[in-house]
Amino acid sequence: MSIAQNLENIHKEVASIATNCGRQPEEIQIVAVSKRFPSEAIEQAYKAGQMLFGENYIQEAEKKIAELDNKPLFHFIGHLQRNKAKTAARLFDCIETVDSFKLAKSLNGHLEREGRVLKILLQVNIGKDPKKAGTTEQETEKLLQEIKQLPHLRAVGLMTMPPLTDAPEEARPYFRNLRMLSERLTSKGLFDSDHKVELSMGMSGDYPIAIEEGATIIRIGTAIFGTRSY
Template identity: 50%
Template sequence: YRYVPATVSLVAVSKTVPVERVAEAVAAGQRLFGENYLQEAEEKISRLEQLLAQAGPGAAQAAASPAPAWHFIGHLQSNKSKAAAGRFAMVETVDRLKLAKSLARHAAAAGRVLPVLVQVNVGGEEQKSGVAPAAVADLLRALAELPALRVMGFMTMPPFAVDPEQSRPHFARLRQLAEECARQGLLGRHGPPLLSMGMSADFEVAIEEGANLVRVGTAIFGPR
């Protein structure tokens, strides 16, 4: 396939998964995890750090070198942005300027530049978060004025479909949108754009359409 990226990173979606099982994934070599709920994530991250420390210096170093990194992949309220900006390696669900400004303010206060993805609602579903494709360029221009944020690419969740092939046009649309924005100089300033798309049921199709981040939970941890 023409658009298969050279490398793909696996985000193990660990929402509702007991921390002990996350520790098993870390021991098996997984380093990137995604959480949807802020309070659960904060508790889990702290507890995982304790578990790794209790394993002893040698075991902890072997199990967590490099240390696990966490992406926030759920809907984020602006009033929770301080915790998110301080705790996560990336926020994948920036879909409005108010949230972006809040994240930028708290990231700057913490002395860091926060990598983010813009969540795009490619399916136009009213019940889902995400900026409309037609509004992406304007949002990117506004985000470029926030030096404490580093826009790395896009994230999407297509409409639910039993057949993964039904998701393909939505994945292709996100890739095309990223290419359009890159041509306009709005995306790609920090390397090839990241495209976070694809989950347990359709990640293979997503990769064929250019995904270089896939968010997989059930296929790793089992049904919730």
């Protein structure tokens, strides 16, 4: 099927899942994960109505964004090294993977020089997976308090990737724990807006479970673009 048809099918499924669990479909944003797909694939998705894309690698993203005729919104969803923070501060509309104050402070400095304010999510290693990046559940509150002192960052929510599994249902407790953590932190007024806190969780294989557990952002790549060629 075409990218446009894949997007249509996903939107229908998202709407059905949201409705069945008492949520509004428009609460849920789809990030089309375009890493390792050419800029032409992004253009096809954009023409089909997809406005938001996710990239994992700074150099790849910079090249593709420069090639695009249209200028959709981009989230950075990969591990961000501080030596790439300057470029990230210029390119992206949101960085979903902030996991340390050192990184946040570096981003804030570059954003100040760019004259920009940037939305961020804190990446939480909710499953304590040694193979995954992210701050700990226990350190998240402290990090949010520190970020509140940085005027060019807006912490709007949390992001996680649960431990890898072939059974989507096994991801449910991790998604639930992230939602519960966000609720505790919201009650303390630690996000930029406590009226709407973003939860980025769920990918092609488990996004239905994530929506049921409160995801407001789902990150979908292969279900939109197909199998990556490299």
